[in-house]
Amino acid sequence: MERDGVRPRLAVTLGDPRGIGPEIAARALAEPVGAEITIVGAEDQIAGLPAAKRVGVGTWGLGSGERAEDRTRVIRAGRLAGHAVETAVRLALQGEVDAIVTAPVHKHALHLAGFPYPGHTEWLAKLAGDVDVAMMLASPELRVVLVTTHVPFRDVPALLTLDRVTRTGRITARALREWFGIAAPRLALCALNPHAGESGLFGDEEERVLRPAAEALGAVGPLPADTVFVRALRGEFDAVLAPYHDVGMTAIKVASFGRAVNVTLGLPFPRTSPDHGTALDIAGTGRADPSSMRAAIELAVRLGGHRQV
Numbered sequence: 001m002e003r004d005g006v007r008p009r010l011a012v013t014l015g016d017p018r019g020i021g022p023e024i025a026a027r028a029l030a031e032p033v034g035a036e037i038t039i040v041g042a043e044d045q046i047a048g049l050p051a052a053k054r055v056g057v058g059t060w061g062l063g064s065g066e067r068a069e070d071r072t073r074v075i076r077a078g079r080l081a082g083h084a085v086e087t088a089v090r091l092a093l094q095g096e097v098d099a100i101v102t103a104p105v106h107k108h109a110l111h112l113a114g115f116p117y118p119g120h121t122e123w124l125a126k127l128a129g130d131v132d133v134a135m136m137l138a139s140p141e142l143r144v145v146l147v148t149t150h151v152p153f154r155d156v157p158a159l160l161t162l163d164r165v166t167r168t169g170r171i172t173a174r175a176l177r178e179w180f181g182i183a184a185p186r187l188a189l190c191a192l193n194p195h196a197g198e199s200g201l202f203g204d205e206e207e208r209v210l211r212p213a214a215e216a217l218g219a220v221g222p223l224p225a226d227t228v229f230v231r232a233l234r235g236e237f238d239a240v241l242a243p244y245h246d247v248g249m250t251a252i253k254v255a256s257f258g259r260a261v262n263v264t265l266g267l268p269f270p271r272t273s274p275d276h277g278t279a280l281d282i283a284g285t286g287r288a289d290p291s292s293m294r295a296a297i298e299l300a301v302r303l304g305g306h307r308q309v
Helices: 021-028 071-093 107-112 120-127 153-159 162-178 205-217 225-233 245-256 291-308
Strands: 009-013 036-041 053-056 099-102 134-138 143-146 187-190 220-223 239-242 261-265 271-274
Touching (some): 021 036, 036 071, 071 099, 120 271, 134 245, 162 205, 187 225, 239 245, 261 291
Parallel strands (some): 187 220
Antiparallel strands (some): 134 261, 261 271
């Protein structure tokens, strides 16, 4: 979204160099996107990509005697992907770009390379100064925000506190206002238990935690998972707060697979990414679909434009 003749500035990281990130970035950027693009990644992978600027973080090229699955190569892949993300965040914090787009990373490679985070969301929060963040999956049809993210399901009830739910809701409402341009966001809160607990018969989290949180946020709910997303798809709500990872991810992927975008809310800059992983098994075969990467770039252009206001 261009403001007063100034185009948004995006940093695009290429993700794990063994994965599909470099190729989907190249294909997604083959057509103009209405932004100034800075590509961040391995020097030998960014060289031919369309961009106003290129920032190298090392070289990926296969060394003598190395194989793709060698541990040293996996560590190198994680190091390059990690340094690219750190560089993009630094550019955003310094005001050199308005938003960042991250291609998929491989968590195992990142951990081996010394980046011990469960995902981009938690990592970006740390890089931005230990800020409170939330993970949104957004598409033209639906927006879902996860109250808990990458944790075992057995840990979810203990993590689902009044404070966590309300903080997530406030981060969501602020982002909808400031980044998405929605003056009065309409939030719905998805229940944890079947039938929203059925008056305590199937669990008490709804009455003990979720209903007070909904009242504090001015949100609707808690509503059963088997109806709340349908109502959101029909336009009743601007976003649904989902209590755990899979209930939210399943809803958005069934509704919008290939068109959904991961958005990190709460950062001092917008960050988006495609809704899929590295797809190491098909990298280099030409079968990777760039549509979610293109959607992530287009949404970052829009959100970056709002940030310029």
